[in-house]
Amino acid sequence: MKPTNIQDPEFFHRVIDCQYACPAHTPVPEYIRLIAAGRYSDAYLINWESNVFPGVLGRTCDRPCEPACRRGRVDDEPVAICRLKRVAADNKDDIAARLPKAPGVKNGKRVALVGAGPASLTVARDLAPLGYHLDLYDEQSKGGGFMRSQIPSFRLPEQVLDEEVGYILNLGVVTHFNRYVDSLKGLLGQGYDAVFVGSGAPRGRDLPKLPGRQEADTAIHIGIDWLASVAFGHVTSVGKRVIVLGGGNTAMDCCRTARRLGGDEVKVIVRSPFADMKASPWEKDDAMAEDIPIIDNHVPLEFVVEDGRLIGMKFDRVEARYDANGKRSLVSTGEEPAFYPCDEVLMAIGQENAFPWIERDIGIEFDQWEMPAVDRVTFQSSNPRVFFGGDAAFGPENIITAVAHGHQAAVSIDRFCRGENVAERPLPGTTLITQKMGIHEWSYDSRVEIDRRYKVPHAEKALALGDRHVEVELGFDRDTGYKEAERCLNCDVQTVFTDSLCIECDACVDICPTDCINFLETAGQGEAELRSRLRIPAVNLEQPLYASGALKTGRIMVKDEDVCLHCGLCAERCPTSAWDMQKFLYQVTKAAPIL
Numbered sequence: 001m002k003p004t005n006i007q008d009p010e011f012f013h014r015v016i017d018c019q020y021a022c023p024a025h026t027p028v029p030e031y032i033r034l035i036a037a038g039r040y041s042d043a044y045l046i047n048w049e050s051n052v053f054p055g056v057l058g059r060t061c062d063r064p065c066e067p068a069c070r071r072g073r074v075d076d077e078p079v080a081i082c083r084l085k086r087v088a089a090d091n092k093d094d095i096a097a098r099l100p101k102a103p104g105v106k107n108g109k110r111v112a113l114v115g116a117g118p119a120s121l122t123v124a125r126d127l128a129p130l131g132y133h134l135d136l137y138d139e140q141s142k143g144g145g146f147m148r149s150q151i152p153s154f155r156l157p158e159q160v161l162d163e164e165v166g167y168i169l170n171l172g173v174v175t176h177f178n179r180y181v182d183s184l185k186g187l188l189g190q191g192y193d194a195v196f197v198g199s200g201a202p203r204g205r206d207l208p209k210l211p212g213r214q215e216a217d218t219a220i221h222i223g224i225d226w227l228a229s230v231a232f233g234h235v236t237s238v239g240k241r242v243i244v245l246g247g248g249n250t251a252m253d254c255c256r257t258a259r260r261l262g263g264d265e266v267k268v269i270v271r272s273p274f275a276d277m278k279a280s281p282w283e284k285d286d287a288m289a290e291d292i293p294i295i296d297n298h299v300p301l302e303f304v305v306e307d308g309r310l311i312g313m314k315f316d317r318v319e320a321r322y323d324a325n326g327k328r329s330l331v332s333t334g335e336e337p338a339f340y341p342c343d344e345v346l347m348a349i350g351q352e353n354a355f356p357w358i359e360r361d362i363g364i365e366f367d368q369w370e371m372p373a374v375d376r377v378t379f380q381s382s383n384p385r386v387f388f389g390g391d392a393a394f395g396p397e398n399i400i401t402a403v404a405h406g407h408q409a410a411v412s413i414d415r416f417c418r419g420e421n422v423a424e425r426p427l428p429g430t431t432l433i434t435q436k437m438g439i440h441e442w443s444y445d446s447r448v449e450i451d452r453r454y455k456v457p458h459a460e461k462a463l464a465l466g467d468r469h470v471e472v473e474l475g476f477d478r479d480t481g482y483k484e485a486e487r488c489l490n491c492d493v494q495t496v497f498t499d500s501l502c503i504e505c506d507a508c509v510d511i512c513p514t515d516c517i518n519f520l521e522t523a524g525q526g527e528a529e530l531r532s533r534l535r536i537p538a539v540n541l542e543q544p545l546y547a548s549g550a551l552k553t554g555r556i557m558v559k560d561e562d563v564c565l566h567c568g569l570c571a572e573r574c575p576t577s578a579w580d581m582q583k584f585l586y587q588v589t590k591a592a593p594i595l
Helices: 009-015 017-021 028-036 040-051 054-060 081-091 118-130 158-169 184-188 223-231 249-260 281-289 399-417 461-465 478-485 507-511 527-533 569-573
Strands: 110-114 133-137 174-176 194-197 220-222 241-245 265-269 298-306 309-322 328-332 338-341 344-347 386-388 429-434 436-438 493-497 517-520 545-547 556-560 579-587
Touching: 009 017, 009 429, 009 579, 017 028, 028 040, 028 081, 028 478, 040 054, 040 081, 054 081, 054 158, 054 399, 081 478, 110 118, 110 184, 118 133, 118 158, 118 194, 118 399, 184 194, 194 399, 220 223, 223 249, 223 344, 241 249, 249 265, 249 281, 249 344, 249 461, 309 344, 386 399, 493 556, 507 517, 507 569, 517 527, 527 545, 569 579
Parallel strands: 110 133, 110 194, 133 174, 194 386, 220 344, 241 265, 241 344
Antiparallel strands: 298 309, 309 328, 309 338, 429 579, 493 579, 517 556, 545 556
């Protein structure tokens, strides 16, 4: 096995599980330490540089970082990374003066942004400081896209969204709200140097062939359209008995919103088993805490209509069966169909893209699903002037993925407008700095203790259900935020090994609490063989091994990064300082230095 090249920016990046799992690669441990130090504004800006919407995401993120969190391997409960992001947002000072400014003189390039959602806003945030003239088009009356129209205010207060959208629009973006772009050809004809399409996945799926669908049309609503109507004040009430079809987060938002608009008996009915639902576990928990039952394994059969009025729905009871490859089939149990009475139905059974406004004769290739052919690295379409991102690029995802797309599309647009090869991607910025303060002192808290995750307080249920504008989650206060921040294991502080200083005393092996350090004879063996010969075999192939060069005895040091706790005991115990604790900061390159 070859010695590990720790100069490769991706090696230690993979070790920082939370940051690696984040689509925007936010430096999570860095901002958590700042929160623990009470430096909330600094923590917020570290977030803002990467994920653009800390206050929004601190409430609504899908949290891909948390299942990856190393703390979950210690006591089965990851750090509340998402909610700590909100601690920074809620407690920051006025940071407006610390944000970038658009230059007084533009660079002569014009870019159109279609859709004012997170992807387009990220592109604008990255390109505005470079002097681009940016025109932002959206059919809604305010910016935010689906963050405004599809996330209820009891989860995301409007003032939080307004503030963070405002930070971007104040960079000099020219807005064209209440303006539906009905022709991409027409937009290109206005002489823009590039166009970014971040129009989302605006069409909710329907069940047009289900019996009774047309007769009951006035009582059946597409979930995302209904949520938008609520958000903009067009819908203010709902029937007493409501069925929500679907098992994703949109279904959870629909059912909880219906409870607040007068739905006394609100049910979620889903085809799949409860465990297979696409909704995040905490979203399901929050819905059930508001007395909303989730009925699984029911496939819609019919909208039941009497005298021209919807009175309920019939469902086939099914069970899930899985083949050897894990593919699921829903098989009828043969029982009598189940009937559930209702006054209205909200359908949240999926979303899809719709591009009726993009002509098919302007050089943009579409696939069999009517999705544009988009490069997954550059986000450029087959028409070199047109770029896509967010849900418009590859289908429905989430806010943080849209942000990640926006960052990379901005890099591509900038390179394209400067006549450079968009396929050549700038390297990320990295630093690796020792944290030694003394012989046995480090600049970070390296203690590892069993400490249970703290629970986020909620508003009293009766109050929350009585007003859709009352935020349900109250967030951590500063004291609890500090305690939760202290649970972080600082996995961005790396154990760096220097071959030439090692005297092979094996003291580090003796003191390591997880037995992740090994000194082995290699005899030319490869990684797979070495993984099997470690003191504790390294079975997680997603995490790398850290291997040294040959030592004086011919052995090599091999460390399993998967189970290392970054406690620093090896560095404290080493008599020659062959081990050192060094903080690794990884920042994805943006189109412009932001902070």
